[in-house]
Amino acid sequence: MRFGASLLLLTLALSFRPAAAETANIAVAANFAAPARAISDAFDGKTRLSIGATGQLFLQISQGAPYDVFLAADQVRPALAIADGLGIKGSSFTYALGRLVLFSGDISRVTGLESLRDQSLRKIAIANPATAPYGAAALDVLQALNAFEALEPKIVQGKNVTQAYQFAAVGAADLAIVAASLTVGGTKRGYTLLIPADRHRPIAQDAVLLARGQDNATAKAFLAFLKSPEALAIMRRFKYDAPMNISSASKTDG
Numbered sequence: 001m002r003f004g005a006s007l008l009l010l011t012l013a014l015s016f017r018p019a020a021a022e023t024a025n026i027a028v029a030a031n032f033a034a035p036a037r038a039i040s041d042a043f044d045g046k047t048r049l050s051i052g053a054t055g056q057l058f059l060q061i062s063q064g065a066p067y068d069v070f071l072a073a074d075q076v077r078p079a080l081a082i083a084d085g086l087g088i089k090g091s092s093f094t095y096a097l098g099r100l101v102l103f104s105g106d107i108s109r110v111t112g113l114e115s116l117r118d119q120s121l122r123k124i125a126i127a128n129p130a131t132a133p134y135g136a137a138a139l140d141v142l143q144a145l146n147a148f149e150a151l152e153p154k155i156v157q158g159k160n161v162t163q164a165y166q167f168a169a170v171g172a173a174d175l176a177i178v179a180a181s182l183t184v185g186g187t188k189r190g191y192t193l194l195i196p197a198d199r200h201r202p203i204a205q206d207a208v209l210l211a212r213g214q215d216n217a218t219a220k221a222f223l224a225f226l227k228s229p230e231a232l233a234i235m236r237r238f239k240y241d242a243p244m245n246i247s248s249a250s251k252t253d254g
Contacts, residue, residue: 023048024219025066027057029073029205030127030160031098031134031179035238036071039231045218053160055131061086061210068213069222071205073098073161074133078208091209095226097241098203099180100137101192103168109175110191113199116147116175124154125173127161133203134161138177140200180239194239204243 023046028036033051040047050057050067058077061067062084070087072078075094081087104110109118116124127135135157142148156172158164161179168176169190183192207226213219225231232242 021046022216022218024068024213024216024222025050026069026071026219026222027052027061027065027067028071029054029057030132030162031073031181032071032096032205033162034181034184035096035234035240038234038238039226040222042230042234043222043225045221047218047222051162053128053131054133055128056160066212067210068216068219069207070210071095071207072133073203073205075204075206078206081208081210085211087208087210088214091223092206093223093227094204094243095207096205096235097243098134098137098205099197099239099241100134100141100177100195100200100203101180101183102195103165103176103178103183103190103192104174105169105171105190106174107191110193112193113141113145113195115193116142116145116151121151121154121174123156123167123173124151125156125158125164125167125176125178127164127178128157128159132158132160133205134179135164137200137203141177141195144199184238 025048028049028051030051030053036049040049054073054077061070061081070078070081078087078092082089102110109115126138129135129139142151156167158167162182164176165178165182167173180194207223209219209223
């Protein structure tokens with residue numbers, strides 16, 4: 001009898017134990033890798049980050065990759081995810097506004113935007129504009145300066161913005177037009193020039209809760225944490241602008 005009562009009490013105790021904390025699997029656009037890691041470290045929950053170009057990550061999501069949250073480098077793919085039933089309607093919001101820089105490992109190459117008209121340039125690196133929004137914005141800069149036609153044969157494309165940065169960092173390209181966030185950190189070497197935001201399309205970056213994560217409490221908590229003062233301070237440290245003037249409520253989900 002005592003054994004039976006003890007077993008019953010043990011069963012009841014186990015039934016009320018909180019479930020082990022879920023891990024949120026987060027697909028992160030390459031430009032946001034470093035701040036995402038810092039934000040994840042500050043977040044009180046378990047996360048697993050997968051880094052890549054926005055277009056590549058969206059393709060993986062559409063093919064069933066097990067992600068709970070998508071931090072894109074644009075607004076288009078999160079909206080498509082919702083339209084395709086891969087994202088949760090009403091969950092998307094703009095979490096950051098990205099900035100571009102002109103970057104080189106050689107200080108003599110970064111004298112201003114006119115550096116892009118230097119006839120001695122051999123190679124200029126950008127991210128693949130078909131899959132990386134920062135690559136598309138880099139093309140805007142070249143076209144705004146009427147430099148695209150002359151530079152087109154010299155353009156080398158990275159599979160994502162991080163690879164484009166690396167091309168210039170190791171000297172495989174003379175210049176790169178990349179995310180400002182990539183140039184932040186004590187171990188970074190090179191020279192940068194912040195490109196005026198009016199020279200390219202706005203780089204509004206949206207987050208969305210994916211269908212797979214709709215019941216994942218950690219995923220929802222992480223998205224809420226992205227809006228916190230602590231997370232916004234981290235983003236500013238990595239040279240992102242806060243999306244104060246962008247209302248996700250003004251965008252439709254479909």
